[in-house]
Structures are given as C-alpha cells and as structure tokens.
Amino acid sequence: MIESSIIDGIVKKYYDVSEVENTRYSMVFHIQGRGNEKTFGYLLDELDTVGATAFTNDFPDSQIIVINNGNVSRERRGLKTLMLFLSMAALIYTGSVYYSSYYSSDLIYRNIIYGTLFYAIPVIFILLFREAGKYIALRKNHIKYNFPIFVPSPGLGTLGTINSNKNQFRDSKSMIEAGTFSLLFGFFASVVLIIAGAAIMPYVNYSSAIHSPISALNFPLVFPLALDHLFPAYIIPDPLELAGYVGIITTALNSMPVGFMDGGLVFSGILGKQFKYASYAGIAILLAASILYPYILILVVLSVLLGIKGALPMNNFFKPRASVKWLALVIVVIVLILGFAPLPLHNTNSNNVAIPDSCYIMQQNNTGNVSVNITVQNHGVNISPLFSVTPGNFTVKGFTQNKTDTIYTLELITYNHNYSGRKNFTITVDTGMRSVQKTVSVYFLKPDSNMHINKAPGPESLTEKEYKPFNITVFNYSNRTLNAQIIPIFNGTGLYMIGYPVNNTEIELNPYSPGGVFFGIPGKGNQKLTMVSYDPGNLKLIILEHGGQALIVNINILPEPQPKTLSPPGIFPTINYTGYYYMQLDTIHSFYNF
Incomplete structure (x- = not known):
C-alpha cells in the first residue's frame, strides 16, 4: 500500500473524514456528507497520480475505500488478441463461403479476397464503430477505455463483443452512456451497410451466377417494420448487405441485460445492486434461444466466466436522473426488439415456389398458348427468378407483386405445334434459395x-x-x-x-x-x-x-x-x-x- 499519509491527505482534501481504518490492502475513510459527483471524480484523478484508486460504500455509513491500483488486475491482451484473430478468421471463412455460393465462384483466392472485403471487414467495421461510440462516452466521463473481447462463432462468424471486466466506471451515468452510445453506433452503422449493400447489388435477372447458400433467414424486426418498402422479408442479401444484417443481430444480442454486455452496463446503471436478477433472466433467455441457435451458448459461457453480476460503479452515492434512465431503457428495448432474432441463420426445406397441380386442355387446331401462374415468395427488389420449360419455348407475360409474393404468368408456346393427346411440360424455377421442378400436363384434343x-x-x-x-x-x-x-x-x-x-x-x-x-x-x-x-x-x-x-x-x-x-x-x-x-x-x- 502507498504511504498512508499521502492517501490520507488527498482524501481529506475533498471530504470531511470522521474516522480512518487501515487494513493490509486498503484504507477505509468514514466521511461526513457525500459532496457531489464532481468531487469524487477529482479525488479519483488525484489518486491516480500516486497509483491508487477508490470506490464508495454506503452501508452502514458513507465510506470511501482506497486501494492500490496494482490490486486491480491488468488487461489480458493475449486473450483479447486471440479472440480477435479467431473472430476475423471465422468472418473470412463465412464471407468466402457465402461469396462463393452467391456468385458461383470456384476461385478460392477470389472468394477469400471478396469475402473479406465485402463481408468480414464490414462486420468488423460495425463492431469497431460500436466501440467508437463507447470510447466517446468514456472519454466524456474521463474514464480509461479498454479493448473488448470479441466473440467468434460458426455460422455468422461472430456474436459481437463483450466489454472487458476491467473497466472502472466512475458512476452509474457513465455506465449508461457507454452502453447506449455503443448500441446506437452499432445499429446506425448496420443500417448504413444494409442500404449500401442494396445500392451496389446489380439490378439484373436471377441467373446461375447468383446463388444464395442460405435456405432461410430470420430477419430482425427492423426489416418488416422500418425497411419493408426497400427490403421484403424473403430477400437474398448481397454479402455487404448481409454484413449489415449480422451487425444488427449482434448489436441486439449485446443489448441483452447480461453481465458485461452493453445492455448489462445500461441495466446495471439503472438497477444498481438489483441488476443481478435481470442478468439471471437474460441468461435464461439466451439459453432458451440457444436451443434454436446453439452457437449462442458461446456468448452465454463467456458472460458467465466474466461475471453475471456485471460492472458496478465506483461511486454509488449518486444515481442518474429518472429521465436519463428512461431514455436509455427505451433505446435498449428498441434495439433489442428490432434486431433480436433467436434463430438468425438456419436451413429449411420449406418451399418458396408454388406451381399449381394443373391439367390444361387445348382445342383441335392448337390456336392458343397455355398460361401457367407461378407464385414465388418475394426475394427483394433486385433479383427475379430464372425460369425454364422443357420441351418447347415460353415467355413471361407479366407478374403481379405484393409484399410477400410475386405471381409470374408463364405462357407455354404451344400454338401451331403438332401435338396430340397428352403432353407433359417440365417447368423449372430457380430462385437462388432453391430450384423447383414441376410437371404440368396439357391435353391436345381432337x-x-x-x-x-x-x-x-x-x-x-x-x-x-x-x-x-x-x-x-x-x-x-x-x-x-x-x-x-x-x-x-x-x-x-x-x-x-x-x-x-x-x-x-x-x-x-x-x-x-x-x-x-x-x-x-x-x-x-x-x-x-x-x-x-x-x-x-x-x-x-x-x-x-x-x-x-x-x-x-x-x-x-x-x-x-x-x-x-x-x-x-x-x-x-x-x-x-x-x-x-x-x-x-x-x-x-x-x-x-x-
């Protein structure tokens, strides 16, 4: 412990001390009155110059407990570097596989380069942009920033980040601001990338050059609620657009009131010592979601290892104003509701193309063509399905579209063909999510x-x-x-x-x-x-x-x-x-x- 006389002089400079207790690792000052929020900040700044820090205790009386900064464990830079490397590797793998399947590319180096440029780096950008918001909030409150722990995951490549459990938050307000700034910055960056990805995606008909490996995506609620007029629910996203989607998912996951996640900082600042109960509930929700998407267990395990009870403010003498609490709560709930998807990525055998079970009858001299209506779930404004018919030719006469489905009218060219009796035509519809074949029968009668x-x-x-x-x-x-x-x-x-x-x-x-x-x-x-x-x-x-x-x-x-x-x-x-x-x-x- 630092020379007690130096510590004693610094504390008595800011507070009226009634009693001092010396222990092996700390000094406990019993004080009269609590001063104000700035007073404790000034105390921390001066104690830091001599290698000490302090926190408060309000039971059984008002106390300031000073400890040596050496008693606060240092950053585990090696672990954080390893987790960042694993996250980047998982994102590059996911991006290259997605790019390869999306554009039917067999060139490994091309898939890795473009998967990195248009998926891995954009996702990392979103996560770092979130950290930029947190950094601004911490600097505003004169708090040292610590790099987070990245969470690698199969499937999406990442589940976001968890805040370091070494952060020392001076008060509840600084915790609330750090959490909300991070969530807002992440949500904003994700939406920008979604729009940018949609803007650069080529406006061409679907072909074999574009193929999504994803059979189904459970998109966050931000799509149908806020972006439905641009991005229907069954869209096949461009890799850059998918990166924005992953950003929204991971931001929503980190808004959960669990341990050292961003949502944990906000709820801990609001609830104080009662936060542990909210954290237990958040863990239960994540465990339930992991039944559908098992990789969420990675986030649960790391949260438990770092501490479910989360961070506590160094100064708990003063609580944030009710308006600050309510505003932060509204922001977290909005991000959570709009972005959370318990099953973000999965495969399904559900059919997204409906070709009717139909028989058609043509007149004696075959003076007309047969029209078949095919319903396809809407995959976005930029991609239309690929159709083929064997034998013979066809034309797409037109289509009608609503928010979830598009009905295409295919006209089989049967006019003036020398068909007789029953003739089968195989219609193939390729949507990028699956290829569907159906045989329809046409009876040419005399x-x-x-x-x-x-x-x-x-x-x-x-x-x-x-x-x-x-x-x-x-x-x-x-x-x-x-x-x-x-x-x-x-x-x-x-x-x-x-x-x-x-x-x-x-x-x-x-x-x-x-x-x-x-x-x-x-x-x-x-x-x-x-x-x-x-x-x-x-x-x-x-x-x-x-x-x-x-x-x-x-x-x-x-x-x-x-x-x-x-x-x-x-x-x-x-x-x-x-x-x-x-x-x-x-x-x-x-x-x-x-």
Whole structure:
C-alpha cells in the first residue's frame, strides 16, 4: 500500500473524514456528507497520480475505500488478441463461403479476397464503430477505455463483443452512456451497410451466377417494420448487405441485460445492486434461444466466466436522473426488439415456389398458348427468378407483386405445334434459395367421330348427386374395337369408377396417373361406365382415344347428406386409392367447341 499519509491527505482534501481504518490492502475513510459527483471524480484523478484508486460504500455509513491500483488486475491482451484473430478468421471463412455460393465462384483466392472485403471487414467495421461510440462516452466521463473481447462463432462468424471486466466506471451515468452510445453506433452503422449493400447489388435477372447458400433467414424486426418498402422479408442479401444484417443481430444480442454486455452496463446503471436478477433472466433467455441457435451458448459461457453480476460503479452515492434512465431503457428495448432474432441463420426445406397441380386442355387446331401462374415468395427488389420449360419455348407475360409474393404468368408456346393427346411440360424455377421442378400436363384434343356418349354428340352436360352412383354409356360407331382412356379434371371432386375392371370394386380416377384407366368398346357396341363422387363440385370427364381424339362430358355433382352407413370412399372395397385430388377449374384453358 502507498504511504498512508499521502492517501490520507488527498482524501481529506475533498471530504470531511470522521474516522480512518487501515487494513493490509486498503484504507477505509468514514466521511461526513457525500459532496457531489464532481468531487469524487477529482479525488479519483488525484489518486491516480500516486497509483491508487477508490470506490464508495454506503452501508452502514458513507465510506470511501482506497486501494492500490496494482490490486486491480491488468488487461489480458493475449486473450483479447486471440479472440480477435479467431473472430476475423471465422468472418473470412463465412464471407468466402457465402461469396462463393452467391456468385458461383470456384476461385478460392477470389472468394477469400471478396469475402473479406465485402463481408468480414464490414462486420468488423460495425463492431469497431460500436466501440467508437463507447470510447466517446468514456472519454466524456474521463474514464480509461479498454479493448473488448470479441466473440467468434460458426455460422455468422461472430456474436459481437463483450466489454472487458476491467473497466472502472466512475458512476452509474457513465455506465449508461457507454452502453447506449455503443448500441446506437452499432445499429446506425448496420443500417448504413444494409442500404449500401442494396445500392451496389446489380439490378439484373436471377441467373446461375447468383446463388444464395442460405435456405432461410430470420430477419430482425427492423426489416418488416422500418425497411419493408426497400427490403421484403424473403430477400437474398448481397454479402455487404448481409454484413449489415449480422451487425444488427449482434448489436441486439449485446443489448441483452447480461453481465458485461452493453445492455448489462445500461441495466446495471439503472438497477444498481438489483441488476443481478435481470442478468439471471437474460441468461435464461439466451439459453432458451440457444436451443434454436446453439452457437449462442458461446456468448452465454463467456458472460458467465466474466461475471453475471456485471460492472458496478465506483461511486454509488449518486444515481442518474429518472429521465436519463428512461431514455436509455427505451433505446435498449428498441434495439433489442428490432434486431433480436433467436434463430438468425438456419436451413429449411420449406418451399418458396408454388406451381399449381394443373391439367390444361387445348382445342383441335392448337390456336392458343397455355398460361401457367407461378407464385414465388418475394426475394427483394433486385433479383427475379430464372425460369425454364422443357420441351418447347415460353415467355413471361407479366407478374403481379405484393409484399410477400410475386405471381409470374408463364405462357407455354404451344400454338401451331403438332401435338396430340397428352403432353407433359417440365417447368423449372430457380430462385437462388432453391430450384423447383414441376410437371404440368396439357391435353391436345381432337373431335372423335367414332365415339358418342348416350347416343348424342359431345360435349354433353350431366347433373348428378354426391354419394349416388350414375351411369355413362359410351357408344362405338366404328367397326373396330376402340381402346380409350378415362381422364377426370375436377375441382374439389374425387371421382371413382365402380365395377370396372373388377366387379364390386372402386378405382380412383386420377388425371396424373401415367397409364390412367383404360377400357375397350367393341365395334358397333357400347360400354356402360358406373361412377360415384364423394365430393360436390364440377368436373370435366375426358374419354381419350389414340391420336388425341376425345369426347368430353361436363358433370355437376350436387351436394347430398352423407349416408350414415358410408365412410367415403367406399360403397365397395377400393383399389389403387391414394387420396383425393383437388383441381382448380380456373387454371383450365378455355374449352373450344369442336
């Protein structure tokens, strides 16, 4: 301990001392009156010149406890340097992998360079800009700045920083200012990088040169609340834009009221000794979030090792004004709510493209084209999906867009092609998040002069009742046996054929079955088909012969009360039952009269 007479003289210069206690490592001064906030600051400045420091105690009376500065453990620069190196390495790795997948680049050196320039360095810039805000607050309060501990993490590359537990905050106000300045600076820098990333991203159609490795991003609430008109929720961010997103996430994580994090400084300054309970709650929240995103456990472990109770002010004689507390609390809560995402980065198998299960019918001479509506979740204002159709050509006629979805209308060029019967077209949609393929069927039909339904030329309309079997008789006016296929296209109606080809059975009619249901009609003969439906609705029944020759019957199924003894599907035992098929009639191309 420094010469006690020197310490005694310095303290008595600023305070009225009633009693002094000397211990091995400290001197305890019992004082009359507490002076003001500036008085204690002057005392600390003068004690620092002789290698000492002090803190206050208000129980059982007002006390100033002076200790040697050597009793305050020094900075662990080696540990901080190592954590910074690991964070930078993790960020470079994340940036290079993201850049490689985003732009389909196979050049390792290029991926590392651009991943570093457009992701790793911008994220580090955000974290250092946060520290600049903290530095300003500490210098304003005449407090020495200590470099933070960087937190490396797989996935995003970092979880931000944690303040050094060696910082000596003179009062609660300085703690509140240091925490809020850091959060505000980090949030502002993140938003600037998001806007800059969106501005430099090329305004081109999506191609194989742009591909995001991320299947889904849970974006912070700042996107839908503050930036929705610029950045829809399902955006694929440019690497620089992603860096801004990571900055917002890490800033929000550090606003949690835990230990030595920025939020911990603010809440400790507000709550004082009661802060430990808020810190326990914050740890519990982070542990719950780590169930979804396990890397948050790294932040939890470091916070526990550095101290859950966090920092305490050296001078607890004076508390900040209520207005200061409320303003800081509002700032922290806003940053936390807008930026916190418990699952910032994950993979998902959820589909972001919807291609309808549709069958289309074209007229005899193929004088039109087939239009298919494809719904794609909105990925931002700068990237549109890549479409391809095989076989044949197509055009994108247009699209309609809302805040979450875009509906593209693809027109399959079928005009004047020599197609007949059923033709399958494979549509591929590549959104950058996934590639989706779907096969749609188009039936190119010609009038059949050999077949008629119920002795009348088609098309014919029938009205039948749900749950009640009905008959359709197909007549063959040719001398040869006709082999035909039954194809139903329906809206909310499951159609079953009874007693054919096996007596006392039902077989489900499915427009997607490659073979379909076939039957034969002898020359100059007929074939009776018995059917039943277990749902009301409208359907078109195609009886298709070779070469695309067909008859069509329109059937309207009226709703009826379900028989008590019936559990559909099932008047008879069912074979080949795979479930109901629901079609949308509004996706069927207009029928043409032959």
